[in-house]
Amino acid sequence: MSRAISLHSVSKTYGRSSRAVDRFSLSVAPGEFVVLLGPSGCGKSTVLRMIAGLEEVSEGELLLDGEPSNDLSPRERGMAMVFQNFALYPNMTNRANIGFPLKLENPRRDHTDRVESTARMLGIESVLDRYPRQLSGGERQRVAMGRAISRRPSAFLMDEPLSNLDAKLRNHLRAEIAQLTAELGVTTVYVTHDQAEAMSLGDRVAVMRGGVLQQVSTPREVYALPENVFVAAFIGTPRINLLQAVVHAPLEGRMSIDLGRQRLPLPEPLSADHQLLRIQQGRPIIVGLRSEAVRIAPRSQARPGEVALSGIVEHVEYQGHEALVHLNTGSRPAVVPDLESARPQAPQRRRARSGGTGVLERLKQRATGSVAVLDHPAEESYAVRSPDRPAVTASDLVVRTGPDMRLRTGGQVPLLVDLAHLYVFDHSGRRICPLPRDIPGLDV
Numbered sequence: 001m002s003r004a005i006s007l008h009s010v011s012k013t014y015g016r017s018s019r020a021v022d023r024f025s026l027s028v029a030p031g032e033f034v035v036l037l038g039p040s041g042c043g044k045s046t047v048l049r050m051i052a053g054l055e056e057v058s059e060g061e062l063l064l065d066g067e068p069s070n071d072l073s074p075r076e077r078g079m080a081m082v083f084q085n086f087a088l089y090p091n092m093t094n095r096a097n098i099g100f101p102l103k104l105e106n107p108r109r110d111h112t113d114r115v116e117s118t119a120r121m122l123g124i125e126s127v128l129d130r131y132p133r134q135l136s137g138g139e140r141q142r143v144a145m146g147r148a149i150s151r152r153p154s155a156f157l158m159d160e161p162l163s164n165l166d167a168k169l170r171n172h173l174r175a176e177i178a179q180l181t182a183e184l185g186v187t188t189v190y191v192t193h194d195q196a197e198a199m200s201l202g203d204r205v206a207v208m209r210g211g212v213l214q215q216v217s218t219p220r221e222v223y224a225l226p227e228n229v230f231v232a233a234f235i236g237t238p239r240i241n242l243l244q245a246v247v248h249a250p251l252e253g254r255m256s257i258d259l260g261r262q263r264l265p266l267p268e269p270l271s272a273d274h275q276l277l278r279i280q281q282g283r284p285i286i287v288g289l290r291s292e293a294v295r296i297a298p299r300s301q302a303r304p305g306e307v308a309l310s311g312i313v314e315h316v317e318y319q320g321h322e323a324l325v326h327l328n329t330g331s332r333p334a335v336v337p338d339l340e341s342a343r344p345q346a347p348q349r350r351r352a353r354s355g356g357t358g359v360l361e362r363l364k365q366r367a368t369g370s371v372a373v374l375d376h377p378a379e380e381s382y383a384v385r386s387p388d389r390p391a392v393t394a395s396d397l398v399v400r401t402g403p404d405m406r407l408r409t410g411g412q413v414p415l416l417v418d419l420a421h422l423y424v425f426d427h428s429g430r431r432i433c434p435l436p437r438d439i440p441g442l443d444v
């Protein structure tokens, strides 16, 4: 029996500190797979532990199958939890480990069938009579999963269950978890800080930041229609390019977006969402360009809806099947706080190439304006670079190309920007465009 899980404006306060989870609301349908995603410390585990009953709800209400359940014991909730640090009993065989919850529930019954069918599901039949220390990390995590599912729980709660494994194994087990939970049809809440994992596993993804839910949507929708600049920056690889900009809406002539040294002219007549930009005239905004919105090509090859920019090649990250070209277009990157703990930044090899003093780098950045800071009164400024993390590259735009394009560092390249893929966020970080109906292939 699969459970419906609902949280209504749930908060958690530890001692006297501020809220670790702040008025969090989410409804998970029976059999649904929902991923809680966000940087380290944003409250994901706390939400999960409140669902499990391992942590008391400070405010708000938890409903299980529609029944108020704040005060149920973990046992009464009938859920199974899998953690990052899977603790198996070292002096029990894997068979005994998997059967342990069954034995607790019903000591006299023979659980052999259930244990073996569970092991078959996980492909670990052959190691049942060994001890956990005789297994690889991946096998041990499968045994831990087996222990969690042997009871056929009403819900799975998984807290970064794959974080301790190497990349290859992680991908492998990720696919297995997807398959297993689909087969069992059990409601699953899965915590991760890895956006790729979240996107590939979740029916829906709930993005959190600082204890606050930012957006909960299908993977397609969080990518295509991020509610705000934080979600946009957290989801997708390479990370969306975010540039500080200002809208120019002259009484006569074309509206354009000022990106610093260059401008993006908006085509006439204005599209419905570009019209929304008119009221932003003169105010600081943030332009978001995913790598698929920009290509290296001359103006003569522009398709309808594409406008020209140019950039100077700062460095090229060769990836085998493609290359990521880091460019300087003379704009100022908008920086989103809270992201750095979760996502690796582009490699910072350039320091060595340019002399490696750091000071030179910074002077150069000042000259190109790439660390200039946008000053505005909004509470949350997305344009302020944290002082402990000075920028070491002067690139403000990362573009994907085929692996064979020959590009010279320091050389200028022509760019075409597809305005249909243009994201604009207001000074508080909220998305202004695109409007939902402008995203092809998305039913909203």
Ligand SMILES: Nc1ncnc2c1ncn2[C@@H]1O[C@H](COP(=O)(O)OP(=O)(O)O)[C@@H](O)[C@H]1O
Pocket: 014, 020, 038, 039, 040, 041, 042, 043, 044, 045, 046, 047
């Ligand atoms: N037992 C605890 N006592 C005090 N503070 C805690 C406790 N557990 C978590 N916190 C704090 O609550 C916040 C959210 O933590 P957590 O839910 O573990 O985040 P995440 O799982 O997203 O990394 C953090 O600031 C963390 O330091």
Ligand SMILES: [Mg+2]
Pocket: 044, 045, 046, 159
């Ligand atoms: Mg955690």
